[in-house]
Each structure stands twice: as structure tokens, then as C-alpha cells.
Amino acid sequence: MEIQSSSTDIASFEGKVAVVTGGSRGIGKAICDELIRLGAKVVIGAISDRGQKVAKQYNKEAGKKVAMFLRTDVSRYDDNKALFQLAESEFGGVDIAILNAGTCDNSDNLFTPLDDKLEERIFNVNAVGMIKSSKVAILHMAKRGGGSIVCTSSAGGFYSIPALTAYVATKHAVIGYVRSCAFLPEVCNVRVNAVCPTFVDTEFLDNVRTVDGIPEPYYDFTDTIPTVPMSVIIDGVFKYLGDNTKNGILYHKKINKKKN
Template identity: 85%
Template sequence: MTLQSSSTELTSFEGKVAVVTGGSRGIGKAICDELIKRGAKVVIGAISDKGQEVAKQYNKETGKKVAVFLRTDVSRYDDNKALFQLAENEFGGVDIAILNAATSDGSDNMFSPLDDKLEERIFNVNAVGLIKSSKVAILHMAKRGGGSIVCISSAAGFYSVPALTAYVATKHAIIGYVRSCTFLPEVCNIRVNAVCPAFVDTEFLDSVRTVGGIPEPYYDFADTVPVVPMPFIIDGVFKYLSDNTTNGETVMAYPTGLEVREAPEWHYSLLTENSLKAQDIYLKKAIPHTKQQLSRALERYENEQKKASSIQ
């Protein structure tokens, strides 16, 4: 499904609070720019302290406090909790989470050294880190009465790239996670969707143009491929922030615009008469069961926050 660009549809986000991981540069910074432009308040989490200057600039340009920054390693629960708690303390809660933080370190791991830490970092940031951020975001949004999470994945979540084996695996993981957030709108009024850009003109993959000091020939090809204009990526993000009917959806951002990538249907051989009956029973139980899980998770999280506050 091809979508028209919606960059002229400047929906106001006045009064909304957005947490943006990886918001100090590139795609994350461009999304923050648009959020500020539309009246939102922004909490920037990034591993780079450059986010501090970005937040200061927003506050200077608007003449009021509309942005704050916290150095954040999304692979750590403590950092994620501190980031979302900062949003609550400074601006009263969280309505939007843009999960954009990622790394290209160790993107090609097929013949890299057999080093546990080296091997795990890209997964801990790109996949596990995103899931950790989303779990904390859901708890804060549930208290608020709902919200929208947009994950910035990649076309690599659908295509194979031999020169980026580990990176591709992490982006496939994000797609599977997003598509599995089936019941959240009915459980807590939270939607999770993903924007998947193809090649983008940022510095993100510059560090993997050489592996072990040897140039990676893949980039002789990649440099010839048209890049995705940043406004198309922004359109994809705000499509999901503005449309309350979408959940578990993935949209590709190509040089020609946006295209929704539909999830495959279950294979007919899996849908027997017995399995369909069992599925109907499961669907009736799933929402109340998941609501109970959320209630327990919120109680546990609140108790943890209270305990942490009493220690400080």
C-alpha cells in the first residue's frame, strides 16, 4: 500500500510529552525538531552529551522550557527508568515514545572475533534496548491513560544484507516485536508501530565502511542507491502519532515515499477446525489476562519507584 506524503498536515501536539531515544542527531534529531515545531515537549535520551546542547537550543528558540536531556544507555533498565521518570517529573507524564537509539558497532559479525561483549553490544542496544525502552514507556503511558510508541527500524528488517549480518538480525527482531503488540490498544490504549527507512544520508553507518581496516565492498554498491528524503521518514512517524486506528503496523520509507508492509497471514495448514475453536477461546481470555499482567507490572513498578525514592 503506497501512502501520500503528509508533510503539509501539521497536526498540533500542544501539551503532549515525547521521549525520544537517540534524539541528539540524525533521524532522532529531525523527529525532535518536528515535535517541537508542533508544540510538544521533548525529553531526549542519548549516549552522546550532544543532546544537552540540542535541548538548550530548543529552549532558547522557544523562550521557554520545552526540552530536557538525560544521558541514556537504552540497554540498561536503570537508564530507561530514569529517562521516563524525568519526563514525568519535568512535564507531568509521557504521551509519545520515539524509540530510535541504535548502534552500528559490530554490524558484520560473521567472521568477527569470538568476543562475547563485542558480539552482544549491537543486540543489547538495537533489539533488547528497544524492548526495554518500550516496556518502561508502556508503564508510564498506562498511568497516563494511553499513548503512542513509534519504533525506528530499517528496511534491513525485511531485506538481507550479507555485509550487515548482525545489524539485519536486530532490525528483524524489532519488526517481530512490533507486530506482536496486538492487544495493547484494548488493554491500555497504547499503540506500537514501526517506521523502516531504506538508505538515509546520515553518518550512522560510516563506522562500518571498513572491517578490520579493510574496506567493505558492499558500500561501492550502497553509495549508488538513492537515499530516502528525511521528510518521508518524518511523515511516517507522524502518520502513526496522528492515526489512532493503527497498531502493530510497519511502514517502509523509500526514496519514492511510504509503503505499508503487511504482515503475512497464518498458513492455511495451521488453521484446523480445532485450532480455530481454540483461537476463539484464547482471544476471549487474552484481553482480561493481559490486563491482569499489566496491573501487576504497574504495582511492581510503583513499589520499585517508591523504594528508590526513599533511599535517595
């Protein structure tokens, strides 16, 4: 059986359908903005209902339905299945998945209470949630003839950061998973890549600068180093989406300056 390649050879984003988890703000919202600008349709999954307002604004500006929102907890298969099914029922299928949902809850867990729910949440969202979303995405893309998945990891997936022990562990997991999916184009014509930024000036950074409202001294240094411009992240994401030779690659401009 010959594998179709139209879904991963993304020369134009016009009419393509993208599911974006964590798409209501920050990096996810910036990616949605660019997808909409390029003519794609987006289905936003987020734990916050803020995504409803984002989708409505896209539709209002376009004068037609180009976006949908569904409240989604990526740690649950039922939520992931509903999100991708919405994309299929409303827009015909899924070509692109941006797996960006993440949390920094209990990100420095070395000396926190021995609380199962507190301990597991960051892993359930950042690592397990990403894996669950990707498995559902792959099933939908296989029906479509292929697709492209981009995960949001972090430079913390390469390095150790003493004040972000649990967060770093989850991002190492994302990198390991992406590298382990490098065989997928041979099976179902689906590519999986990851962007791995350092600090980005979003609400996420505000959340890790304080713990329970108390300033975290370790993060004084974040005010002395440059943050990654959103344009760099967008460049990495769309480099992967638009080039079907990119697969199992980790994009971090400050680590690897070669053109992958």
C-alpha cells in the first residue's frame, strides 16, 4: 500500500487543520495566531475557558468558522479523544498537532510534601498528557494519510536546573519520547519533532519566579539573561511543520546553530 504524503508536505497551510493543546495563551496562542494568519483552521484545547474567547475572536476576524475550542485536560484520554474528534467533525480531519499544554505546578518538588496528587500533576500534564495527546493525534493522522506533530519541550530537557527538579524530569521525558518516535514516518507517515526554548517571557515565567507568593531567589538570574523571542519559537515550529525531511529533531537555537 502506497503511503500518501500530502499531509506532511506542507507547502501551504491554507485549509490545513491543526489541533493545539495549551492554545489559549503564551506559546500556544502565538502558534495559533500564525496558523490562522497562514490560512489554517485551529481547534484549541486548554484547561482554561479563555480559549473560547480566543476562538471567537479568530472567527469574528475571519468572518467564518476557522477555530473551535474545547475545554481539555490532556492527562485524560477521554478529553483528548473528544478534542481530536471535534477537529474531524467540524473541519474534516487533523493535519497538524501542536502539543503545547504544560504546567509548572510543584516544579521544584525535591522538598515538597509527600502528596501523591501534588507530585503527579506535573508529570500527568507535561509528560503523560503529551504522550496521550500524541497517540490520539497519530490515530487521526493515519486515517488522513499522515501529519506533523510538534511538541513543546524545553532546554530543561537537556540540562539540570536545581530549582526545577520535577519540571526538568518531565521535559527530559518529552525529548526521549520524541526521539523514540523517529520511526513513525515509515509506519503511518507522521513526523514528531520538538522545540526546546529556554526562558520565554510569558505567564509561565511569572509562575516559577514565586512559590506560594514568595519570591524564589534562584530566579533573580532570569532578570539578567535575555528571554527567547517568540519569533524564534515560531520559526522552529513552522520549520518542522513545513519540511517533511524534519523528523525526531529537537530545535533549540542557542544549543545547535546548524540548520537542522
